[in-house]
Amino acid sequence: xxxxxxxxxxxxxxxxxxxxxxxxxxxxxxxxxxxxxxxxxxxxxxxxxxxxxxxxxxxxxxxxxxxxxxxxxxxxxxxxxxxxxxxxxxxxxxxxxxxxxxxxxxxxxxxxxxxxxxxxxxxxxxxxxxxxxxxxxxxxxxxxxxxxxxxxxxxxxxxxxxxxxxxxxxxxxxxxxxxxxxxxxxxxxxxxxxxxxxxxxxxxxxxxxxxxxxxxxxxxxxxxxxxxxxxxxxxxxxxxxxxxxxxxxxxxxxxxxxxxxxxxxxxxxxxxxxxxxxxxxxxxxxxxxxxxxxxxxxxxxxxxxxxxxxxxxxxxxxxxxxxxxxxxxxxxxxxxxxxxxxxxxxxxxxxxxxxxxxxxxxxxxxxxxxxxxxxxxxxxxxxxxxxxxxxxxxxxxxxxxxxxxxxxxxxxxxxxx
Amino acid sequence: xxxxxxxxxxxxxxxxxxxxxxxxxxxxxxxxxxxxxxxxxxxxxxxxxxxxxxxxxxxxxxxxxxxxxxxxxxxxxxxxxxxxxxxxxxxxxxxxxxxxxxxxxxxxxxxxxxxxxxxxxxxxxxxxxxxxxxxxxxxxxxxxxxxxxxxxxxxxxxxxxxxxxxxxxxxxxxxxxxxxxxxxxxxxxxxxxxxxxxxx
Numbered sequence: 149x150x151x152x153x154x155x156x157x158x159x160x161x162x163x164x165x166x167x168x169x170x171x172x173x174x175x176x177x178x179x180x181x182x183x184x185x186x187x188x189x190x191x192x193x194x195x196x197x198x199x200x201x202x203x204x205x206x207x208x209x210x211x212x213x214x215x216x217x218x219x220x221x222x223x224x225x226x227x228x229x230x231x232x233x234x235x236x237x238x239x240x241x242x243x244x245x246x247x248x249x250x251x252x253x254x255x256x257x258x259x260x261x262x263x264x265x266x267x268x269x270x271x272x273x274x275x276x277x278x279x280x281x282x283x284x285x286x287x288x289x290x291x292x293x294x295x296x297x298x299x300x301x302x303x304x305x306x307x308x309x310x311x312x313x314x315x316x317x318x319x320x321x322x323x324x325x326x327x328x329x330x331x332x333x334x335x336x337x338x339x340x341x342x343x344x345x346x347x348x349x350x351x352x353x354x355x356x357x358x359x360x361x362x363x364x365x366x367x368x369x370x371x372x373x374x375x376x377x378x379x380x381x382x383x384x385x386x387x388x389x390x391x392x393x394x395x396x397x398x399x400x401x402x403x404x405x406x407x408x409x410x411x412x413x414x415x416x417x418x419x420x421x422x423x424x425x426x427x428x429x430x431x432x433x434x435x436x437x438x439x440x441x442x443x444x445x446x447x448x449x450x451x452x453x454x455x456x457x458x459x460x461x462x463x464x465x466x467x468x469x470x471x472x473x474x475x476x477x478x479x480x481x482x483x484x485x486x487x488x489x490x491x492x493x494x495x496x497x498x499x500x501x502x503x504x505x506x507x508x509x510x511x512x513x514x515x516x517x518x519x520x521x522x523x524x525x526x527x528x529x530x531x532x533x534x535x536x537x538x539x540x541x542x543x544x545x546x547x548x549x550x551x552x553x554x555x556x557x558x559x560x561x562x563x564x565x
Numbered sequence: 566x567x568x569x570x571x572x573x574x575x576x577x578x579x580x581x582x583x584x585x586x587x588x589x590x591x592x593x594x595x596x597x598x599x600x601x602x603x604x605x606x607x608x609x610x611x612x613x614x615x616x617x618x619x620x621x622x623x624x625x626x627x628x629x630x631x632x633x634x635x636x637x638x639x640x641x642x643x644x645x646x647x648x649x650x651x652x653x654x655x656x657x658x659x660x661x662x663x664x665x666x667x668x669x670x671x672x673x674x675x676x677x678x679x680x681x682x683x684x685x686x687x688x689x690x691x692x693x694x695x696x697x698x699x700x701x702x703x704x705x706x707x708x709x710x711x712x713x714x715x716x717x718x719x720x721x722x723x724x725x726x727x728x729x730x731x732x733x734x735x736x737x738x739x740x741x742x743x744x745x746x747x748x749x750x751x752x753x754x755x756x757x758x759x760x761x762x763x764x765x
Binding site: 320417422 | 592623
């Protein structure tokens with residue numbers, strides 16, 4: 149049924165429709181509304197059987213999910229930003245143990261400087277932790293991906309992170325088509341674990357593995373992610389058969405078939421980019437968009453095939469590996485290796501800076517004549533940067549960078565030294 | 566696409582106002598997208614929220630920089646924040662105040678705007694009267710429903726019912742109705758004035 153609601157509410161309902169048996173989470177912006185919503189449903193008895201466990205930290209939240217998942221319960225948690233970092237050790241354990249936990253990451257920047265706004269630095273920090281990572285473009289897709297995520301996770305016995313842009317999606321009210329319980333039950337069968345802690349049939353989960361077998365166990369984790377490359381599109385097809393919507397899959401393309409320039413991005417910014425591309429198409433530019441839904445596993449072949457005709461690729465990413473540059477674009481380069489196409493890295497939208505149609509339009513115009521640098525920071529204010537660099541040249545005790553920048557731009561709260 | 570920007574202060578229901586507007590637009594069969602200008606929420610701090618409405622899916626996610634309408638929940642923001650930034654010349658301005666545009670020192674600024682696009686409504690007073698709290702968002706939404714017919718009063722009343730229940734919902738619905746009537750009267754007078762000018 150169609151309804152107009154907040155993204156967090158849509159996700160909370162989708163998770164509830166997936167019948168989780170244990171939910172444990174620690175609140176952190178911008179994830180809070182999701183777990184608040186689920187907590188209310190459990191308390192009101194609308195979601196049962198399900199235990200909502202309050203914990204004292206994110207580390208405990210995922211540790212509880214590991215325990216409950218190992219005991220055979222469908223388990224869910226959600227976090228963001230510093231919360232994801234705080235649970236980092238458990239993130240690797242959940243995937244290493246092969247436990248099909250589903251976790252929402254309401255994408256937010258990582259401090260310092262502390263920043264509550266959206267970018268992808270948090271989930272990117274865990275890109276190699278062995279979880280599947282699916283990125284939602286809209287609230288509808290966030291809703292749909294959660295239902296798919298439980299099925300994918302349990303099929304593979306691997307945890308899945310559903311990433312949705314913090315605030316931009318979590319706090320946006322828009323139209324979603326909310327499925328019925330009956331529809332979801334038909335799509336998602338009860339959890340049948342591959343491994344379970346059962347007193348009647350005891351096993352050990354979490355053995356120490358030495359050099360004699362560690363490589364093999366790690367390779368098997370990779371092999372499972374490679375299986376996911378087949379499973380994710382298959383689940384998306386099953387989803388479409390049940391719900392009538394295209395959601396999920398590895399990648400999605402928009403006007404790429406005859407495109408000379410293909411823009412690649414993840415998450416909600418794809419909408420703004422598509423609108424920009426429509427404008428550029430009207431001016432006669434052959435440009436298209438490729439959205440990566442599955443970032444882990446990384447769909448190398450799908451991206452390679454979809455970009456075969458393009459003369460250049462522009463990757464717009466809300467994250468940044470300090471000391472080298474792009475993160476997503478490095479993976480894209482590996483997908484198009486041995487081809488002459490340049491792959492431009494554009495770092496944008498860090499810490500909540502708005503990515504505007506106007507800025508993307510100008511950027512792409514520059515790219516059409518290959519006038520872009522290989523690494524570009526969209527809308528970077530060079531005056532601010534240069535003032536700090538100059539100050540550091542002339543003064544040994546130049547002070548803390550963030551506070552210096554805030555003073556330079558006149559933010560009242562920064563005070564003076 | 567029609568784009569609305571709402572300015573107010575933390576505690577005045579700015580974000581809820583934008584959300585209810587999107588629900589009302591949805592009730593009218595439109596696509597709508599409401600979102601706040603994500604910040605650290607503090608009571609009294611300037612807050613901005615946005616609402617887009619269209620007949621097709623809304624993909625754009627940038628903040629609204631060139632609104633078709635501005636709603637100002639707190640007139641003390643007029644001289645503190647660039648509330649009118651990017652407003653189109655054929656745009657609408659709706660201000661919560663008991664003063665006229667001239668009394669607020671805006672006569673020069675608005676002289677090129679269409680007179681029936683400039684509205685004031687005593688939303689705080691209406692909220693106090695009907696709800697007992699100085700939360701002007703709902704009366705302003707009722708007033709907005711009277712502008713240009715983008716959302717209907719019925720849809721606004723329904724949206725209020727989705728967000729609130731019991732006496733609070735009833736009070737807010739009464740406040741929205743009264744604000745709607747006030748604006749309809751103003752619109753009628755503006756129309757009569759422009760007819761007089763036409764005849765002159």
